[in-house]
Amino acid sequence: MSEGRRAYSRAVERTEKMPAETRPPGVATVDPGSVLLPGHDVPLGRYTTVRRLLPQRQRRLVGAWCFVDHFGPDDVAERPGMEVPPHPHTGLQTVTWLLDGEILHRDSLGNVQPIRPGQLNVMTSGHGIAHSERSPAQHPPLMHGVQLWVALPDPARAGEADFAHHAELPRWRDDDLDVTLLVGELAGERSPAVVHTPLLGAQLEPRGPAPATLRLRPDFEYGLLAMSGAADVDGVALTPCALLYLGTGRERLTLRGEPGSRLLLLGGTPFDEPLVMWWNFVGRSHEEVVAAREDWMAGHRFGVVADDPAPPLPAPALPTTRLKARDRSGGVHG
Ligand code: MN
Secondary structure, three states: HHHHHHHHHHHHHHHHHHOOOOOOOOOOOOOOOEEEEEEEEEOOOOEEEEEEEOEEOOOOOOEEEEEEEEEEEHHOOOOOOOEEEEEEEOOOEEEEEEEEOEEEEOOOOEEEEEEEOOOOOEOOOOOEEEEEEEOOOOOOOOEEEEEEEEOOOOOOOHHEEEEEEOOOEEEEEEEOOEEEEEEEEEEEEEOOOOOOOHHHEEEOOOOOOOOOEEEOOOOEEEEEEEEEOEEEOOOEEOOOOEEEEEOOOOOOEEEEEHHHHHHHHEOOOOOOOEEEEOOOOOOOOOOHHHHHHHHHOOOOOOOOOOOOOOOOOOOOOOOOOOOEOOOOOEEEOO
C-alpha cells in the first residue's frame, strides 16, 4: 500500500468512528465532526475520466454546490482534450476553474470565450441555456481542473440566462497560505462572480511547513478537496479523490499542505430545498425535468450554440420510474 493510500485508509477509519448524523432530513443544524467521502470515477466521452465528488449518496450538497467533478491532470498533448458538444442546462450555474489547459466555451447567448488557468467562467442557466466546451485545436499538453454546479434558488432558477468570464480574481497571501477567491467573500475580499445564495469557493495553497488557519462562518457548511497534493486538515489526511465534508458551526480551519498542494474550499448556507437532478437539469419535480428534456429534444427554450463543430447531444432516455427529489443529506422526498 502506498503512503498516500495508507493515510487515506487511516483518515477513513478515523472519520467512520465519528457519530452518524441523526438530524432529520432537510433540517439545518450543527453537523458533528467531519466526514471523508471518497469520490468515484465517471467516464466522460472517449478519453476522459473524471472524479465525481458531489453528489454522493449520503451527501448531495455543500451549501448550494450540487455537483463537483475533478478532472486531470491528464496528458492531452496527442489527444483532442475536452470535447463536450452542445448540451442544455436549467436551474443551475456552472463554475469552471482550470489548473492546467485551455477550454473554449460557446453558448446559446452567443458568447465565445476561452478560459485559462487562474480565470473563472460562471454560466447561469436560469430557465435555460445551452453550451459546448472544447479544448482548442492548439492546446497545452495538460488538462486539469474542476467543474462545479450551483443549484439556483427561486426566482433565479426561472430567470434570465447569463454568462460571465472573470479574468481577474482577488488573490492574497496570508501567513502560511495563498488564497484565490473564486466565489463569495472571505477575509474582507469579495469575488466579482454573481451568485444567488450565500456561497464560498476559494483555492487554498498552503505554503507550510507551519499550519495555516482560516476563519470560517459558523452558519456555513464546508467541503474541502485536494486538486493536487495532499493536506492535513484539522488532523484528517486529505488526498485527491475525496471530499472532506465539514459541517456547520466551525469558526476556523487549520491546514497543513505538502509543498505545491492546491485545495478547493467550498461552502455556503445549507440549501434545504429537495432537488431533482437528472442529466444536465436541476429541478424540483419529475414533471419539471421531463418538460426540460422535451423542450431540449424539440429545440425549444435552450437556444442554439452557433459554430460548434458537432451536433447537439441528444438527451438520454428517462428512467422508467419517477425521478425522486432528494434533500442535501440524500433523503428521498415524493
Ligand atoms: Mn455543461
